[in-house]
Amino acid sequence: MNKTTEPLVEHHRRLSLLADEVMRLRQALPARDRLLVGLTHALRAVLAASLGYFAALELGLGQGFWAAITAISVSQANYVEVRNSSRDQFIGAIIGGLIGGLAGGLDGLDVATFGHYHYVAYVLAVIVGMMLCSAFNLGAAGRISGTTTTIIMLVPHSGAFWQIALFRLGEVTLGATAALLVSFAFDALERRFFTTHSSTGPSST
Secondary structure (H helix, E strand, C coil), X not given: CCCCCXXXXXXXXXXXXXXXXXXXXXXXXXXXXXXXXXXXXXXXXXXXXHHHXXXXXXXXXXXXXXXXXXXXXXXXXXXXXXXXXXXXXXXHHHHHHHHHHHHHHHHCCCCCCCCHHHHHHHHHHHHHHHHHHHHCCCCCHHHHHHHHHHHHHHCCCCCXXXXXXXXXXXXXXXXXXXXXXXXXXXXXXXXXXXXXXXXXXXXXX
């Protein structure tokens, strides 16, 4: 094996082992605990989705469901994880929006006409966006970049590509912000609950 590829292979091997260990720990939880974890996660997600959705509608963004989708996709078990996931969503949306808007504007075609050059421009835009995210070690932002570019360039819409890209960025920002606010509130309530519970518990002798 080439020495230059050995660190990359080892990195992927460690990531795979870590993912397997996390999955094993989750499966080891009793069914009742797994149910409670799922319920808490679902409540976080649906509250964040509702907040992002209605905020988008109030601001005049006609497709507020993208804010709801973003909120659900970034919802995690704690605030730090949500913050990292939201960062990836935001950066990925910016990169995918810029590249998708630029590529869509340059080829001069929309999905209704869907010419050969439009699809070639789309493929290149997705590749460039994901490569940029990987080069700058931006985690899952690459997937978000590709998804955003796909929405901008392949989903039928009216209006300029730059306008669609700007709207998607606004909706992603609202969804990620909603998830952060809900996660922060949940974490604060959990800390207060466990602090109160521990202080009222039996005293050690």
